[in-house]
Amino acid sequence: MDAATQKPENVASAPVAVAPAIHIAPAPHLFGGVLTTRRMMVDVLLALVPVLVASLWMFRLYTVLQLAICMVSALVAETVFTKMRGRRPTLGDGSAVVTGAILAFSLPATAPWYVGFIGAFVAIGLGKIVFGGLGQNIFNPAMVGRAFVLIAFPVAMGASAYVAPTAGLDGLTQATPLTALKMLGQSTGLLPLFLGTTNGSLGETSALACLIGGLYLCARRTASWEIPAAAILAVAAISGLLGVLGPRTGWTLFHDLSGGAFLFGAFYIATDPVSSPLTPKGKWMFGAGFGALVMLIRRMSGYPEGVMFAVLIMNALVPLINRWAIPTPVGGPVPVKKTA
């Protein structure tokens, strides 16, 4: 072979033809590939299965109806709004379905149809699309939707909404544990709180179901374990302290942990990657702040439960937390070059 044979026109006749389509791309050439955005969303849906089972057991058809309304509305909203922006529809990534499901699980069983419908449209439209779509939103979309309908329809969403005397299920005729505590000073037993045989939003009643699904999410690393861990520690610490300072009859820190939407929020909502901090340190701060705010709102405000507002407030703080929690690289910060 001489130099001439290295010219490209002879390449085709070479014994090893470059018949395979060789293409180039930047390194790395291998891709972990196990976890895609879509797969993360599927994980969340899988993790919601225990919650769904608990909810079906407790609220029967109300669950199915509410989930159907919210998920379908979320998908329709996603299609409509992405089309308005002239983008490709992004239904395939599953984020709209997840938003719809989380919203549905955070609503009262008997909330009328338009609550879920409008909530889903606001969640997708105002919660996500106006910020630039998936990955750009500041706030958890489902919680934006829920906050909107809570303020828009206080009767259908407030404490009174959970007590539905006309409902066909026994559970629905009692006040939620936190409302009962706040308004009547009545404490609910730990076992019903843990198993979820109490009234409340569709997904929040069973602490057990939230724990099972949440641990699955953390094990899959779809959710960062730091956030729920920090949140649980914060709530336990504050509730324990308050319990020591001024005990409430029959209400312990375990009640605070398993009552209300706390576990549901800590595992499924606060861990939303888009609206939570990036670094482990930031996640600890975020989780602890979330837990502290939940306790603050529960004890000091007019609302019996504070998960939604706690999530939204902490979401707003995320850019700040990200700034505080910039990690120092191994070997220390980049030395500042002295300008010549």
Add this chain to the structure above:
Amino acid sequence: MKNSYIGQAWLVVVLSLCFGAALAAVQTTLQPRIEQNKLADTIGQIPKLVPGAAGGELQRVGDQVAYRAMDASGQQVGWVLAAAGQGFADRIELLIGMDAAAARITGLYVLDQKETPGLGNKIVDDAFCAKFQGRATEPVLVVTKHAPQADREIEGITGATISSESVVGIVNAAVAKFREAPKP
């Protein structure tokens, strides 16, 4: 002259004088009407709060503002008491109608409130205010979560326990104080 303060500011001075005069004129012309509007806002409620009353006049009782409710012949038929206190969101201002002996409530009117719309602001509804009609002023009223079984029980607004309790509390406090006070 050109650089003196007056030279610079004469326009401001002249305009101030003109505007001042104009405002004085407007104020003098309209003030009685505005005062009347304000009074009418309260007095106009009196016939609704005290049965048989046709009008009323301001009567301070201690540091409380009250109105004597009169029938057409000028006979006193009751009292209207202005009361205020903290609600769930902000101050609630009430007018409480009572009979001449201040023994029975004859009506309730919410002058001003900023309670949660859809929940707490239901205290302005007739449905809620009417619950106070005919209640004795002693013993004090209490809020319940069910249909009232005793004269002193007022059924609260679902989902607005604090607003309901605030109104009842304001009524109780104001009425108790009014009953104690010597009346002219």
Add this chain to the structure above:
Amino acid sequence: MSQDGPTPLERFINGILPENPVYRQILGMCPTLAVTNSMEGALTMAGAVAFVLICSNVLISLIRGLLKPHLRILVFTLTIATFVTIADRVLAAYMYEMSKQLGPYVPLIIVNCIIICRCEVCASKQGLRAALTDAVGQALGFTLGLASIATVREILGSGTWFGRWLGWRVIPEAAPQHWSPWVVMVLPPGAFITLGLLMGAVNWFAARKAK
């Protein structure tokens, strides 16, 4: 003092849409957000603003030759404050209900940037005719902005349109499981959301038209 620029007619039209104070200049946000939960409040406010705007524009235009540059803002403020006080008193005397509802927002017209902005950019430099048409155009544009927001908010928030004056019910009352008015629309957040969405819509149409 005349200079090249839009004719009085163009000024009039500009104020209504192309330079709408609410949607294009983003001025006067305080009343826009505070009093637009019903048509009555919005129109009363728009009327008061129109009165102040027209009167001050005319007056400033008349005395524009006498203005000293460093004292002009003081004179503007003085003028505006006077007319605002007059408007406030008149409302209290003849529309007591509305005056009570609008509360501090009528006196707050003094700090409404639309008026001082028009005084500065137009009335203090233009003749009477230009100043008048400009003020009327801006006032109409402001009215349009307030009315559009109030329409959305009152219909969604209360189900009515001109409910207090005319009693028109747009969305029939229904049992809560079928429909319920959106309380959020009556509250301040509703104002922000409506303003944002309408402004987005206006920009969207403008961008489409420009294409």
Add this chain to the structure above:
Amino acid sequence: MIATVPGKQGSGRFARGVHPPERKGFAAEAPIEVLPNPPQVAIPLLQHTGAPCEPLVKVKDEVALGQKIGEGKGFITAPVHASVAGTVAMPSVTTLPNGRHVRTIPIKTGPTQLSAEELKANLFGGDWPVSGLDSQAPEQIAQAAREAGLVGLGGAAFPTHVKLTRNEKRPVDTVLLNGCECEPYLTSDYRLMIEFPRPIITGALLAARATGAAQIIIAVEDNKPAAVEALRRAADGTGVEVRVMETRYPMGGERQVIPAALDREVPTGGLPLDVGVVVINVGTAAALAAAVLRGRALTHRVVSVTGAGIAQPKNLLVPVGVSYRGLIDFCGGLKPDAARVIAGGPMMGFALNDLNVTVTKGTSGIVVLTHEDLKQIEETTCVRCGRCVDVCPLHLVPTRLALASRYQDWDMARRYHLMACCECGCCAYVCPAAIPLVQLMRMGKAQLPNE
């Protein structure tokens, strides 16, 4: 000053990093074969980090194997040598895998050459002394390394004599031989450690003699027990210690292997020298022994030709300057489903669009991936999941750095320590949204200093 306690041992681990599939099986059991001499080689005049060389020969000159044909000016440079005996042809310009255009000196292979056995024996075989090396003066070792054109064979191709030159202000206490070979697929170092551990040990001792280091450690990942065994046997009684590291990418990086083996942290922007360590690849150590004791210039190196897209994966001892095509042809050519040819490992190597580029001193392997291996997903938007943060071995926030680079927000790039990035590719490897994080950061690193 970071504590430099001699003998202090690291845990064998570093925090974070990833576990890509190892895929060493393709060529792990293939003994090192000698590539038959190609009809022509093209020696690039820049194969190292530093100043390029100027040619020392003219067209039609006859050159011998190992004859110096290019020499650079300055301290940080390395000469180049003829890798075959033959005749110099017309100089030309070639493009290296990293995209650099460099001048090359082509040499037509002459009729008389060393046989494969002679070459192998000459470079690695025979007896390698492990004692009596004190007779070598430290300066002479460094000088021999320079004359032999020795550069780091791990990939970065940093001139070795620079590392071996003593610096009074920065004493070296440890020579760390890097036998981690953490890149998937590559097996050239592995084969060398198994087949020829003795020149490696001797090279290590020479490096310690040159730098004055008291401690010599060889770091090998725990997925290469045979290499550990072979090295330990060869090192017996020499004071050279073989330490086993956890298998985790990028263990082979200086900033990972030093903390893992010695529990010392190299300061950002600094060198291993700052913590009293000199890191040398095992292949470089063997070449150092050959250079010092046998006067062999760096003309050949071991290259893995491996991957599912190559017909017969092999480890080859090849002359520098041979074309990639020559290696691939010798290994039976590409399979029909071959999709990408990579110079170096799949995590940090460069994809080739032309197989006629030449093997340089820094070429550690040729990896041919198939379409199956490349199952890429489409780039989507970042959902801020933080996976890249979880794996970055330098504890950076890659998503922010990539964003800063993409939108040229240099304040943010500085705030998040862009220049600390080592481009190891862990972040892009795990990114669920398939964002080209490394590419973006590389772009940003190129632009940031000018801002």
